[in-house]
Amino acid sequence: GAVVSQHPSWVICKSGTSVKIECRSLDFQATTMFWYRQFPKQSLMLMATSNEGSKATYEQGVEKDKFLINHASLTLSTLTVTSAHPEDSSFYICSATFLTGAVDQPQHFGDGTRLSIL
Amino acid sequence: KQEVTQIPAALSVPEGENLVLNCSFTDSAIYNLQWFRQDPGKGLTSLLLIQSSQREQTSGRLNASLDKSSGRSTLYIAASQPGDSATYLCAVPKTSYDKVIFGPGTSLSVIP
Numbered sequence A: 001g002a003v004v005s006q007h008p009s010w011v012i013c014k015s016g017t018s019v020k021i022e023c024r025s026l027d028f029q030a031t032t033m034f035w036y037r038q039f040p041k042q043s044l045m046l047m048a049t050s051n052e053g054s055k056a057t058y059e060q061g062v063e064k065d066k067f068l069i070n071h072a073s074l075t076l077s078t079l080t081v082t083s084a085h086p087e088d089s090s091f092y093i094c095s096a097t098f099l100t101g102a103v104d105q106p107q108h109f110g111d112g113t114r115l116s117i118l
Numbered sequence B: 001k002q003e004v005t006q007i008p009a010a011l012s013v014p015e016g017e018n019l020v021l022n023c024s025f026t027d028s029a030i031y032n033l034q035w036f037r038q039d040p041g042k043g044l045t046s047l048l049l050i051q052s053s054q055r056e057q058t059s060g061r062l063n064a065s066l067d068k069s070s071g072r073s074t075l076y077i078a079a080s081q082p083g084d085s086a087t088y089l090c091a092v093p094k095t096s097y098d099k100v101i102f103g104p105g106t107s108l109s110v111i112p
Helices: none
Strands: A004-007 A010-013 A019-025 A032-038 A045-051 A067-073 A076-081 A090-097 A113-117 B004-007 B010-014 B019-025 B032-038 B044-051 B056-059 B062-067 B072-077 B086-093 B100-102 B106-111
Touching (some): A019 A032, A019 A090, A019 A113, A032 A067, B010 B019, B019 B086, B019 B106, B044 B062, B044 B072, B072 B086
Parallel strands (some): A010 A113
Antiparallel strands (some): A004 A019, A032 A090, B019 B072, B032 B044, B056 B062, B086 B106
16 A cells, blocks of 8 residues: 655754655655644644645644645655754644545655654 | 644544544635654654545555545544554645644544
8 A cells, every 4th residue: 555654753843943854655656745643642733734835725823834745746746844942842743645636545654753942 | 724623632542442533624625634643853754645536545454535515534543552552634725835733733642
């Protein structure tokens, strides 16, 4: 089955640093990737949608200058949390899908990245 | 705007019991409905996916049903085990390339 790899799985860093999270589709070309965020004891909320080769679409309330998303290839999307602060500490999960035209395809989720900002 | 709710928010049962988790959604125009399991501090494990044209799906001790017209899905877990303890999320996208709306989850504890 389709596999999405997310890296790193866990990162701790100091306040003010930037953190990059990678999301890779290992055995398919992902035309669209999604980035979700989950705060403790809450459900997952969509942050942004990225289509390969175009700018990401951000959900209301998500700062695009703080959460930089790049989807330069069909197998890789990156989320960079710039100048991270403790309130950015969260669980970040990506998902990927592709358009086949005739075949229904679910989204495939990565294992998530737990980000802790000290 | 699609909203997904799950009842109950938390559930504690003794080992061996059969149980039902409920998921409701407000917009019946869904592409599919997916049930996930999430262990503490971990990512999502896909359990069952029901296409919009289907009524139910089964995998082992799990059975999920879908009633689009009423905006409901249930996840039935038979003969629960302590290893089933986790948070269960239901999720619906409008299309195959649209964002997925997650429910808040049901936290399940199966007591040995």
